[in-house]
Amino acid sequence: MxxxxxxxxxxxxxxxxxxxxxxxxxxxxxxxxxxDIAALPDSQRLQQAWGEIDAYAALMFVSGNAVDCFFALKPTPVHADRAQEAADIVANDALAAATAPRFMAPGPGTVAALRHAGVPDALIDAPAADASQFDSEALWALVGRRDWQSRRVLIVRGQSARSGAPGRDWLARKLLAAGARVDFVAVYQRRAxxxxxxxxxxxxxxxxxxxxxxxxxxxxxxxxxxxxxxxxxxxxxxxxxxxxxxxxxxxxxxxxxxxxxxxxxxxxxxxx
Missing domain, CATH: 3.40.50.10090 (Rossmann fold)
Incomplete structure (x- = not known):
């Protein structure tokens, strides 16, 4: 055959x-x-997100492209490498690790990109490898019962070149309903x-x-x-x-x- x-x-x-x-x-x-995926240029909004990264309870990346484009514009040397700091925290201070930002991913491709960027597994939340789907719903099933009241969450995403639309906002609406304060930053553009x-x-x-x-x-x-x-x-x-x-x-x-x-x-x- x-x-x-x-x-x-x-x-x-x-x-x-x-x-x-x-x-x-x-x-x-x-x-x-x-x-086609095209990285967006550096912006004040992105630099603000990096500058306030310690204030977030979690950063949610919609895809591996979001991870790559976000970390590619990491400020240096003005700000320390937060991913490396997080790795050191996990290795040396379990109590401090409990207060470090979480890095949320909808599937294994995004998890792989986070690992490549230096984020330790202990700080990554993602659906299990045997989950029936890798999407926002599967991620929410994992993190939805946490206390999100007044917690800040940054959603790192792309946007459509055709319409400017960012894509689904299902998870953002769930977080807002749970009391979280949700910020957004677009780091790439999807093009035909x-x-x-x-x-x-x-x-x-x-x-x-x-x-x-x-x-x-x-x-x-x-x-x-x-x-x-x-x-x-x-x-x-x-x-x-x-x-x-x-x-x-x-x-x-x-x-x-x-x-x-x-x-x-x-x-x-x-x-x-």
Whole structure:
């Protein structure tokens, strides 16, 4: 049986990793990013957030891109490296560690980015590796029972170049309802790519040649050119994304837990 052709639609950096991992599982994967990520320039708001970082009970990062862009603009040497300070605190002072800011992540990709930035595991809150989903709801199930009254929380996120919209604010609304004081800082912009002629031709072919498209974002679905997708097949990593794909005309959409093994199994199950 021929290897399944998989079109990975994640932003370029993430797509490269997923292509490699899928190929190691015997799948014929290729990257066709449907979202471009562009870091926003340094801003007074971002520097203010860094300057007040000790005042926050928690920092929530919506994605690995949010982590990378936030830490890339860390002030130095005016302010100390808070992540390294946190590591020293955890290693040397358990009582002080209890008052250090928490770093919240919706899934393993964001956790990996936090670790790469130097944040110790002891300060990271994220859904368990075997959680059914990696999203705000799964994160809230973990942290929602804490006392958030009058606690300051910083949400580090991106924004859409098309609409300026920041994305879902579900977790922010939950925190506000729990009495928290929520601040926001945007550190990157999500853009629709300018597709090359070769990419447009690949989309046309993949719409009906049996390829399986891997969707991890509803915005990625929205960035597709208008065409007939009724013969195309997709795996979506969240029910909301699957709904967006079906609304765009995809007739065959499988939903998968957003972990590599589950995605591989879902893709392989779609082989003819």
């Amino acid at each position: 021929n290897a399944v052709r998989v079109v990975v639609t994640r932003p370029e950096r993430d797509a490269r990793r997923w292509v490699r991992d899928l190929q190691q599982h015997g799948l014929q994967a290729e990257a066709l990013p449907l979202i 790519p300018v597709f090359t002629a070769a990419q447009l031709q690949r989309m046309e072919t993949a719409a009906h040649d049996g390829s399986v498209w891997l969707f991890s974002s509803s915005e990625a679905v929205a960035n597709l050119p208008a065409r007939d997708w009724s013969q195309a097949r997709a795996v979506a990593t969240h029910p909301r994304i699957a709904e967006a794909a079906r609304a765009a005309g995809w007739a065959v959409v499988a939903e998968s837990r957003p972990a590599l093994a589950d995605i591989v199994a879902s893709i392989e199950s779609m082989q003819s």
